[in-house]
Amino acid sequence: MELLPALAISASGLTAERLRLDIIANNLANINTTRTPRGGPYRREVPVFAERLQEAMGQLPGRLSSRAPGAGVEVAAIVEDNSPPRLVYDPSHPDADANGYVHLPNINIVNEMVDMITASRAYEANVTVLNAAKTMTLKALEIGR
Template sequence: MSFMSSLNISGSGMTAQKFRLDIISQNIANAEVTRTEDGTPYRRQMTVLNSVNTIPTGSFRDALSSELSNQNAGVQVGAVVEDPSALVPVYDPSHPDANADGYVMYPNVSTAQEMVDAMGASRAYEANVTAFNATKAIALKALEIGK
């Protein structure tokens, strides 16, 4: 694995976690939205992260040589999907979006869960920054050997 590949892996991780934090903040901002543009309540969004490289099949030697020569390693956002969990019914017959029984369907967003996810994404971002800085420090020390 080359020096630049290590930086690319950390950089892709930081990019993916920043996107994840953006989706989490969008969920928190829309936690009380009962009617979107299509007339339905907002649904919680989740990010799906994928590995950039594919897992080779075959012998260990083939897998190792593939990984050592692979410059496209890291993580990427594969998709943003809606959470399929049920919406939250709240009895409020005076609300303009109440159904015939007086219930308003609120988004399936739990701010506590979103804060936990945000802390996890933030910690993952910090870990990628630490790995990036460590790789940079190792490269700088290697350059000092020639002095």
Template sequence: MSLASIFNIAGSGMSAQTVRLNTVASNIANAESVSSSVDQTYRARHPLFSTLYQEGTSQGSLFEEQDVAGAGVQVLGVVEDQSELEARYEPNHPAANAEGYVYYPNVNVVEEMADMISASRSFQTNAEIMNTTKQMMQKALTLGQ
């Protein structure tokens, strides 16, 4: 693995964490939105990540343990959380249905805040990895002087 590929790996991690932060922001923004039906109510969204592997890095038989170097992370998509929505009996609410129920999203703001902190720290770690790699490359260039 070259030092240049570290930039690609850290960059893909930063891109993935940006998607994660955007979905968290969307979830928090819609945490108190209401609807009169289950179908129209906002559902929490979560990104799905997958590891990218370098092609052609593993050689050997089926019985040997193979080390495959990672090449980054990719976002497979964003899925909706299928857990139960919260139905509250509020007959005086303007969005209440005929039975007097209002449906609230399945967003847990505390979990979303913890996810936001984790995503921002992961983004920061990837940025630090890029800075450290840049410094190492600069130091390597000055070795011949």
């Protein structure tokens, strides 16, 4: 296994997971936001991950074997969750509708916390790979002396 591609793949994972954690933090920060510039409550955002292919890194098409690894991961898009908003009965709220219900964001704190734990574990795994590749590189340099 070549070490520089391993570092690049791991770095792409770190970048993608950091963005995922930023999106989760943004969702949690807006858990009670009932008004947005578009109107209505805030809608939960979700990252869509996609594999970065070797062709994107300058490999010639058709030269890849069926076992050729990808070149990491990237966030291809950030999409809104289309699930309905949470309805809470609170006729005294300034954003309550005619029936007294407030439309709150479609954010479930438990789901966000599970996503946060998953993202932090994936981040830790990428750091471990990065450190292992760095250690192997240093050992190879020692052997080459």
